Amino acid sequence: MSQYPRTRMMLWSMFVLMLVVSGRHGAYAQNTTVKLALDWYPNANHLGLFMAQEKGYFRQENLDVMLYTPVDPSTVLQTVGSGTDDFGISYQPDVLLARAQGVPVVSVAALVPHPLNSVIALKSSGLTRPRDLVGKKVGYPAIPTNEPLLGTMLKADGARGLQDVELVNVGFDLVPALISRRVDAIVGAYWTHESILLENQGYPVHIMRVEEWGVPDYYELVLVTNASTIKSKPEVITRFLRAVRRGYEDAAQDPQAGVDILLKGTKAEVDEIKDEAGDVVGEVKQEFSTLDDRTKAEVDEVKDEVGGAVDAGKKGIESLGGSGS
Numbered sequence: 001m002s003q004y005p006r007t008r009m010m011l012w013s014m015f016v017l018m019l020v021v022s023g024r025h026g027a028y029a030q031n032t033t034v035k036l037a038l039d040w041y042p043n044a045n046h047l048g049l050f051m052a053q054e055k056g057y058f059r060q061e062n063l064d065v066m067l068y069t070p071v072d073p074s075t076v077l078q079t080v081g082s083g084t085d086d087f088g089i090s091y092q093p094d095v096l097l098a099r100a101q102g103v104p105v106v107s108v109a110a111l112v113p114h115p116l117n118s119v120i121a122l123k124s125s126g127l128t129r130p131r132d133l134v135g136k137k138v139g140y141p142a143i144p145t146n147e148p149l150l151g152t153m154l155k156a157d158g159a160r161g162l163q164d165v166e167l168v169n170v171g172f173d174l175v176p177a178l179i180s181r182r183v184d185a186i187v188g189a190y191w192t193h194e195s196i197l198l199e200n201q202g203y204p205v206h207i208m209r210v211e212e213w214g215v216p217d218y219y220e221l222v223l224v225t226n227a228s229t230i231k232s233k234p235e236v237i238t239r240f241l242r243a244v245r246r247g248y249e250d251a252a253q254d255p256q257a258g259v260d261i262l263l264k265g266t267k268a269e270v271d272e273i274k275d276e277a278g279d280v281v282g283e284v285k286q287e288f289s290t291l292d293d294r295t296k297a298e299v300d301e302v303k304d305e306v307g308g309a310v311d312a313g314k315k316g317i318e319s320l321g322g323s324g325s
Contacts, residue, residue: 014202032236033064036074039089040172041069042266043193045112045221046089047258052247054261061239073172074143080224081105087240091117092219093145106230107222109241111248115148116192116220121185122178128206130157130213139170139183146188149210156214177204 076088081103121127128154170177251258
């Protein structure tokens with residue numbers, strides 16, 4: 001008789017365990033729709049995302065992911081902060097600015113761990129260093145952080161700062177503005193993208209990389225989500241990053257396959273993307289090589305980091321503002 005209570009307890013424990021396991025499986029198996037806003041039209045920086053989409057890595061995580069380019073990519077942090085988009089790709093300095101302004105966005109992964117931003121001028125202009133820009137017109141896409149970046153570069157090369165140049169808002173038409181001589185140089189242009197596009201159109205360029213002229217190293221592209229999503233759907237973030245990691249690993253191992261997949265769904269220029277892939281994939285591979293081990297920890301830790309992010313952001317902004325005025 002004494003064995004019956006023990007047997008019933010064992011059976012009850014097994015039943016509870018089955019419920020827990022089945023409940024977890026059901027939550028994991030539940031399909032989740034996710035919107036990801038790109039920072040720009042599809043290019044080599046996004047190879048891993050398109051690889052994950054094409055190879056079914058998102059589906060294997062029970063995620064229905066929509067990748068799209070907003071009409072105005074400068075609004076990514078606002079749409080993610082409002083919950084309109086679940087994830088977005090943005091820039092580390094812009095995330096600091098947004099956090100300081102109360103936009104509830106948090107970076108959960110770095111896609112490109114070093115600056116791609118640069119100042120680009122046509123070789124025919126003879127402009128080879130920041131101080132050569134004094135008295136010249138510099139086109140930019142009205143992204144706020146481009147101004148202090150350029151100001152820092154000018155000061156690092158002996159100029160006074162932004163007051164020495166004329167900034168021209170050309171939107172995202174950086175290449176046409178430079179080719180047409182509407183401006184003498186452009187900032188906010190990627191040395192892995194616009195420079196290649198210009199070269200392929202027959203316009204040799206000179207590149208001034210921001211980190212070589214006084215700007216501290218930083219993450220160029222980061223994957224952001226809403227702070228509330230981290231609290232309410234941490235498993236979605238973990239599953240999403242796991243699929244993204246697999247996509248970028250595949251792109252690093254076979255860039256040509258990534259190019260083919262990207263071209264399959266876009267009208268991007270072939271040579272341009274091939275050249276970009278060689279530059280970008282190596283950078284991305286470095287950052288994502290250990291992402292699988294970090295993913296869950298980052299999702300947990302970032303909850304504690306949210307409070308400190310605002311203070312860090314303010315300090316970073318004050319530093320940038322002081323150097324760019």
